[in-house]
Amino acid sequence: MSAKAESTHKMKFWPGNVVIAEAAAAAGCNFFAGYPITPSSEIAAHLAAILPKKGGHFIQMEDEIAAMGAVIGASLAGAKALTATSGPGLSLKLENLGFGYIVEAPCVVVNVMRGGPSTGLPTHPAQADIMQARWGTHGDHPTIALVPAFHSEMFLETIRAFNLAEQLRMPVLLLIDEVLGHLSDGMIPPEPGSYEIINRTLADGPPEEYKPYDDSKGDVPPFLPYFAGAQWHTTGLNHDETGFPTTNPELVTRHMQRMMRKVTGNRELIDKIDYFMTEDAEVGIIAFGSTARAAMVAVKKAREKGIKAGLLRPLTIWPFPNRQVKEFADQVKALVVPEFNLGQIVYEVERSIRRDIPIKRVNKVGGVPINPGEILAGIEEVA
Amino acid sequence: MSFDYMPYMRENRLPHMWCPGCGIGVVVKSVIRSFEELGWEPKDIAFVSGIGCTSRAPGYLNVNTLHTTHGRAISFATGIKMHRPDKHVVVISGDGDATAIGGNHLIHAARRNIDITVIVNNNNIYGMTGGQYSPTTPLGAKAATAPYGNLEPSFDLAKLLIGAGASYVARGHVGNGRQLAKFIKDGFAHKGFSFIEVVSNCHTQFGRRNKMADPMNMVKWISDRAVPAKKFDEMTEVEQEKHFPVGVLHHDQSRPEYTETYEKLISKLRAEVSA
Amino acid sequence: MSAPVETVSVSEKTGHKIRILEEYCKGCTICVEVCPTDVLKMEPIGTRWQGSVVVTVDADACIACMLCELQCPDFAIIIDRGEKKKKPAPVSEEAAR
Numbered sequence: 001m002s003a004k005a006e007s008t009h010k011m012k013f014w015p016g017n018v019v020i021a022e023a024a025a026a027a028g029c030n031f032f033a034g035y036p037i038t039p040s041s042e043i044a045a046h047l048a049a050i051l052p053k054k055g056g057h058f059i060q061m062e063d064e065i066a067a068m069g070a071v072i073g074a075s076l077a078g079a080k081a082l083t084a085t086s087g088p089g090l091s092l093k094l095e096n097l098g099f100g101y102i103v104e105a106p107c108v109v110v111n112v113m114r115g116g117p118s119t120g121l122p123t124h125p126a127q128a129d130i131m132q133a134r135w136g137t138h139g140d141h142p143t144i145a146l147v148p149a150f151h152s153e154m155f156l157e158t159i160r161a162f163n164l165a166e167q168l169r170m171p172v173l174l175l176i177d178e179v180l181g182h183l184s185d186g187m188i189p190p191e192p193g194s195y196e197i198i199n200r201t202l203a204d205g206p207p208e209e210y211k212p213y214d215d216s217k218g219d220v221p222p223f224l225p226y227f228a229g230a231q232w233h234t235t236g237l238n239h240d241e242t243g244f245p246t247t248n249p250e251l252v253t254r255h256m257q258r259m260m261r262k263v264t265g266n267r268e269l270i271d272k273i274d275y276f277m278t279e280d281a282e283v284g285i286i287a288f289g290s291t292a293r294a295a296m297v298a299v300k301k302a303r304e305k306g307i308k309a310g311l312l313r314p315l316t317i318w319p320f321p322n323r324q325v326k327e328f329a330d331q332v333k334a335l336v337v338p339e340f341n342l343g344q345i346v347y348e349v350e351r352s353i354r355r356d357i358p359i360k361r362v363n364k365v366g367g368v369p370i371n372p373g374e375i376l377a378g379i380e381e382v383a
Numbered sequence: 384m385s386f387d388y389m390p391y392m393r394e395n396r397l398p399h400m401w402c403p404g405c406g407i408g409v410v411v412k413s414v415i416r417s418f419e420e421l422g423w424e425p426k427d428i429a430f431v432s433g434i435g436c437t438s439r440a441p442g443y444l445n446v447n448t449l450h451t452t453h454g455r456a457i458s459f460a461t462g463i464k465m466h467r468p469d470k471h472v473v474v475i476s477g478d479g480d481a482t483a484i485g486g487n488h489l490i491h492a493a494r495r496n497i498d499i500t501v502i503v504n505n506n507n508i509y510g511m512t513g514g515q516y517s518p519t520t521p522l523g524a525k526a527a528t529a530p531y532g533n534l535e536p537s538f539d540l541a542k543l544l545i546g547a548g549a550s551y552v553a554r555g556h557v558g559n560g561r562q563l564a565k566f567i568k569d570g571f572a573h574k575g576f577s578f579i580e581v582v583s584n585c586h587t588q589f590g591r592r593n594k595m596a597d598p599m600n601m602v603k604w605i606s607d608r609a610v611p612a613k614k615f616d617e618m619t620e621v622e623q624e625k626h627f628p629v630g631v632l633h634h635d636q637s638r639p640e641y642t643e644t645y646e647k648l649i650s651k652l653r654a655e656v657s658a
Numbered sequence: 659m660s661a662p663v664e665t666v667s668v669s670e671k672t673g674h675k676i677r678i679l680e681e682y683c684k685g686c687t688i689c690v691e692v693c694p695t696d697v698l699k700m701e702p703i704g705t706r707w708q709g710s711v712v713v714t715v716d717a718d719a720c721i722a723c724m725l726c727e728l729q730c731p732d733f734a735i736i737i738d739r740g741e742k743k744k745k746p747a748p749v750s751e752e753a754a755r
Binding site: 030031033052053055057059062063065067068069070071072073074075076077078079081095096099157179226227228229230231232233234236237239244245 | 393425426427429431441442445446447448449450451452455457458459460461462465466467470487488491573627645648649652653656
């Protein structure tokens with residue numbers, strides 16, 4: 001499309017994967033490393049085309065593990081880095097993802113979820129990697145995972161993912177599914193300047209005195225990229241503020257707790273929920289991503305039938321909005337939890353509500369998304 | 384007039400953690416000599432490693448250092464180099480880290496001909512984890528997981544890397560630090576993927592199980608088997624089995640270097656965009 | 659952390675200095691074994707590493723071949739090559755006039 005034509009057509013008709021790629025570029029992403037995997041490959045292909053035009057770097061690595069490594073390496077050298085994959089690829093990336101957590105490398109990891117486990121259903125959606133996103137990599141670690149449901153939301157949430165990664169110096173996951181990734185929808189990309197771009201806080205003071213994990217100024221250590229004169233060290237071993245390994249129990253505990261506090265101590269910044277028709281709801285639905293779109297239709301149909309249904313739709317799925325879900329549960333007489341898997345967030349819901357009300361699970365596998373009728377049936381059952 | 388290693392060292396972290404007589408120390412000193420001779424400033428160097436005794440080396444150097452996951456150093460180094468193609472990126476790794484779990488990244492970096500230098504300290508064993516056999520443990524040698532003798536043939540790393548497309552391949556050994564420093568320096572200076580195999584001694588794990596517990600004995604065993612490449616080629620097969628060729632075994636300056644190719648693409652596309 | 663103590667032995671003949679940083683020496687004996695002119699010896703020390711550290715016993719025999727430094731894995735021995743003693747420069751014709 002010529003430059004002139006582009007400027008007169010503000011409405012774009014993009015598949016979700018392209019939305020994410022364009023949003024990453026808008027956020028200032030200047031490094032992508034990935035590996036082909038359905039249904040995420042369009043993100044890589046699109047960035048392969050647009051990144052070099054902006055002076056950014058794209059590389060298709062030899063495997064998913066290498067892609068995660070390259071992203072972290074580039075991030076520590078100062079890049080805003082992205083990788084995109086699906087379930088099997090995230091499984092491979094997990095070790096290096098944990099490395100990203102412990103060395104506190106800002107980066108974004110997109111998982112376009114598909115049927116699993118193993119090779120599963122490469123060309124069909126699922127929402128079954130939610131627990132993996134939280135607990136997949138070994139050891140104690142915090143997790144932020146965002147779950148947009150609409151195209152304009154995928155754009156802004158990608159930018160938010162980068163912002164959170166930069167602000168909190170950690171990998172941030174963005175989880176969509178094959179339907180959202182491949183569905184084309186009309187959207188007008190927000191004007192540059194209409195959204196905030198946040199970059200990592202740089203350390204001040206002489207580079208020779210830089211401590212990469214200095215916690216004296218707060219839970220997020222200021223950053224200096226490689227080659228800035230600091231010659232700092234970091235390692236996947238537990239380390240102290242200097243970045244050198246330690247087995248001292250006090251120092252290890254201090255580091256680990258600070259890492260967790262980056263998330264637990266910043267809930268206001270990280271949490272995001274969309275409440276749909278919940279003010280007077282008596283039956284509460286909790287759903288995210290593409291399933292939430294079906295849930296919205298189900299809520300409207302329920303209302304037509306006189307059932308006061310309402311939807312709590314997390315946009316941040318990790319950390320799980322326990323408090324908000326509990327408040328919602330206190331208001332309603334029953335919950336419905338539709339998720340495109342055999343049950344994952346329902347366990348967080350059960351854990352959060354501490355109340356004995358009916359929780360109707362609407363679960364599905366097999367690659368065909370949950371439809372509004374299935375959710376409506378669940379609502380009617382507990383209404 | 385003496386050589387001062389300390390501008391490149393984090394001296395407050397010495398003495399280092401390697402066993403008395405360990406070859407890695409010799410490799411590290413050769414690396415430092417090469418940095419100095421080329422005039423590379425510490426702030427412009429990134430030194431990346433994986434997991435193992437050899438991979439502890441970057442922690443002792445006063446450069447930008449990254450101690451990554453087992454076998455994956457080259458992928459992290461690739462990200463650093465792609466983002467900062469103007470800087471010097473070096474990887475140091477052991478034979479297990481680089482050629483077993485890391486094998487895939489090794490051959491692809493060579494294939495791409497990306498301008499990083501990979502030094503493999505080949506002591507034919509997994510040292511840090513207690514002496515298990517590696518892809519370069521000689522056939523028949525004893526190891527913790529080969530109590531009856533290793534049943535697996537071993538890699539010829541130089542041949543592997545030449546086959547993968549590395550444009551500079553050299554093999555040295557820890558019995559000749561001066562020669563090793565020359566190979567390493569030429570590898571650093573070469574624009575393209577450089578691979579230097581250093582035949583090295585882990586007398587604690589490999590040597591002890593194979594009648595060479597004394598460091599100097601194992602270094603002698605290595606030195607005695609090292610022959611210049613030309614001389615090696617003239618040997619009989621029987622003699623060749625007891626020796627290994629040393630030298631710059633491959634040096635091709637004609638292959639395009641990967642980051643340079645990518646930067647040219649960026650320039651071309653940006654020129655088109657602004658036109 | 660202060661710099662380690664150096665024991666320096668100087669060859670009177672050549673000015674070569676053998677600098678030993680005992681704190682770094684792990685007693686591996688490689689330097690003693692590679693030295694072609696028997697400059698060095700291992701000295702028992704009881705509590706350290708393998709039980710000995712290197713000492714210089716014959717500095718004058720040092721030919722600054724550098725093998726001990728090149729082959730020491732521990733930065734424990736550095737050779738400071740001395741300037742060869744020069745003959746006095748011939749007096750120039752001008753200065754002689």
